[in-house]
Amino acid sequence: MTSIGEALVSQLVERDVEVVFGIPGVHTVELYRGLATSGIRHITPRHEQGAGFMADGYARVSGKPGVAFVITGPGLANTLTAMGQARADSVPMLVVSGVNTLSSLGKGLGHLHELPDQRAMAQTVALLSERVEAAEELTPALDRAYAPFSTGRPGPTHIEIPLDVAGSEYTSASATSAKPAVHVCDSDQIAQVCEMLAGAKSAVILAGGGARWSGVPLQKLAETLGAPVVQTVNARGVMFDHPLGVPASASLNAVRALIESADVVLAVGTELGQTDYDMYATGKMAAMKSLIRIDLCPDQLARYEAELAIVGEASVALDAINAQLSGATANHHGQDVAAKTRQEAYEEIGPEMRALCEVLTAMREAVPNAISVGDSVYPIYAGNLYYDHDRPAGWFNAATGFGALGFGIPAAIGAALAEPTAPVICIAGDGGAQFSLPELMCAVDENLPITFVIWNNFGYQEIATSMQAVGVTVLGCDPTPPDFEHVAASCGMPFWRIGAEPETVAATLKMAQATDGPRLIEIRAPNQSHNVS
Template sequence: MTSVGEVLVAQLEQRGITCVFGIPGVHTIELYRGLAASTIRHVTPRHEQGAGFMADGYARVSGKPGVAFVITGPGLTNTLTAMGQARADSVPMLVVSGVNALPDLGKGLGHLHELPDQQGLARAAALVSERVELPEGLSHALDKAFAAFQSGRPGPAHIEIPLDVAGQETTHTTPAPVHRSPPDIDLDQIAQAAELLASAHAPVILAGGGARVAAPALQDLAERLDAPVVQTVNARGVMYAHPLGIPASPSLGAVRALINAADVVLAIGTELGPTDYDMYASGTMPVLNNLIRIDLCPDQLPRHPARVPILGDALDALTALNTNLKGHNADRNGAARSDQARHAAFDEIGPDMRALNAVLNTIRDTIPGAIIVGDSAQPIYAGNLYYDHDRPGGWFNAATGFGALGYGIPAAIGAAVADPTAPVICLTGDGGAQFSLPELMCAVDENLPITFVIWNNHGYQEIATSMQDAGVSVVGCDPTPPDFEHIARSCGMPFWRCTPDDVSSTLRAARDERGPTLIEIQAPNQARFPKPSETLHD
């Protein structure tokens, strides 16, 4: 006989989990009982929100669910922000929390960390939330959580284990393997889509985050159709340096003009949400003529009705389309249309954003193949508007979707744990960095080779300019940043301070060091988010 906590660890291990992010507490001690004897690595963040963001970054890079262990009450509420970001970006995350003893739940007796309805809070962000009320119910709860990761659109799941259950003895059983395949592709719909695409004169492809695992198939299809490929933030890298690639926001007027002129639009793995498609909050969207939509989520497809809705995995659907269109190589002026849209979009973002784009290009070219993890900072805003990354899934940040500040530093830690062979660069502003600076010590403890880059413009400059544009007196946008050199030295990290002109040489110096390093870029303060162009409303 073993305890519920020991069985939890063993079953996570058998389900392929190799790392857990968590902060032990009196309400999770029993969950840790079997951890030291297992093969699972434990990483200790400095805040439960950091645990969630680390699990997020880990999942995006590894392709496996990120797991966080948190205490009941404040442990879970601190993690809810990270769960919200994971839900918005379809990231598989398992949060295992404690909860007070079963007889005391919902009675308001004043127990430590008590909430009126902890599971109700978790359900607001999680795809599923399960409570283990009997020892033999653990396997069922884990089955439901892992099934949510493997069927439909992934996201966060939650399991809570009451104090009076976690230490009980139970019989360890090997979990039944969960192999849920994506839904079978409807070949009739594939045939309809292929016929529509084959007859198109000016097709355009919209690639979302769901397409990043299918980059070769996407490129193949784009070349068969001679179709430009517009990439949302989470799809950057799928068409790197390709003549048909448009690594620019579909919120830009120039990109919208391209989409509006298309007679057939193929949208792959994108929710068509406003943080990508209406970044300027104009209340308008690009015109999607003869929309063909591929999505893994049955709830998502009806939200933007399509002429041909295809339920299924992006790779399966693209493979089927390529098979159906075999031998079809039309000349639709795709490269010229793409080139025109790229140049017009780059002009549209304005000189400040173009200067920031140059910094991003320098980072990419100095450290090829890096995973760049971002927060809501000016260079990230610029990159989300226009930036071409050199690896699929290697550019992600929290400036779209849920938009949580403080994401960059812990998510970069999760990314580095997931792939210790890849260079990881965290790009955050001085404001966002102050949400999660203590997590730097987690990177030191784990000796992770992360280059933390802080774009220091001394405050929330983007918000300040937005307030000015709205005619509102600027208040609260100038929090004084700490001395980042002293922060780095207190963490035992090498430190450099540079200007945007010196980024390349500074990055090379940092990469020669072992373990985490910190670079502060002294930012010019005139940069601002561009106003929408007149063509935005065309």
């Protein structure tokens, strides 16, 4: 007999799932029945939130949905934070959970892991939540859960399978899952875009995370137009070291001025969200003349009015524009304008953030083409303001959007599993690292060559600074960190404790790359102590 749980695993294999992140429990035993012989690699985190963050990091690097198996009740609840981060950043993630027996649902009978309505809880974060109650419902539920990954703005989806259903016989016919949609942009709209761009004298392109895999057509269009390209955090690397690239936050005054000077603004794969375009919460976005938007999600396009809104995948739309664009005259001053904006933006972020950017640049040069995964920590804040990365989709963190602490360590593990040949560097603070410190042992179990960099300023320095800025007495911002040398020793990891000088950081990173498996570097932040008051 093939059970519904086994059929689920088989259908995940058919959908090219190679890795599942999960902690088995009594409510998911039947999901594991066919896993050992399926060819899917199972990764065991130390907490379900870690499973979600690992699935997130895996998806961002692989371009495929990350998959997590979690138990009923607390397991799913623990995963919600990671699902929230994935939703904010449009990351495809499938969370499969158990749920109590069908006959008990909603009755408050005091069963193990019971919730009043588990799906209702999941639906507050997930794009959709499905329940499989019979064999014939499995494939349609998977089709619906996978649909947002290929037909719209991706994000987390959820499927729950009751205890008494997962182990029952799979009697349905062979699966005939839906095929991914083929994106075709409206030809009349593409013609309108080409007409607007051909007539532009000072076009500017805004590239978001939806354009991170579209570097070739994006660069081609930018060069045709002589248009500077402003990259949000999730698009960094798509225009590395390009004279038209502006790897700086659109919240900076210099970048806002560039956007407002444009006679046509083309926004590709960006939601135009606050944490990218108004992180200082001024309440105003840069004014955009003749705004053209390209996005997979019609609902997202409706949230910010544009002169022309095109539903479509970034690379498809850009290829169509490049194929049809004629008569455009490149702005010969575009490179000069981009260079001026870069210089002014770099000056604007101030000496403290510039010093941190120098550390990031030293790290990039010491370990080229690395995947850099970050938590909410000072060097990441600095990089999000101004930093040019040398790998598309290789710079991402949780300091924008949902802003979940604890993201860095597990997401780096997911990234390393998605791209085993790439060096992975995780940058976390001493505070954020403590949210997910046990996940270091998952990296040890899998022998992943990740360099974990802990920026230790002995507390929540960014929060303390924010409290001081508004005259609030600093409280609760100085949790004592562990001795990271002892943490590394307990995990069997090589360890270095260094200062924050760029040359020291670079030299240590190079040494670390010569070791096998995970390793840990603690950087003692300058001018910091346990007292952040």
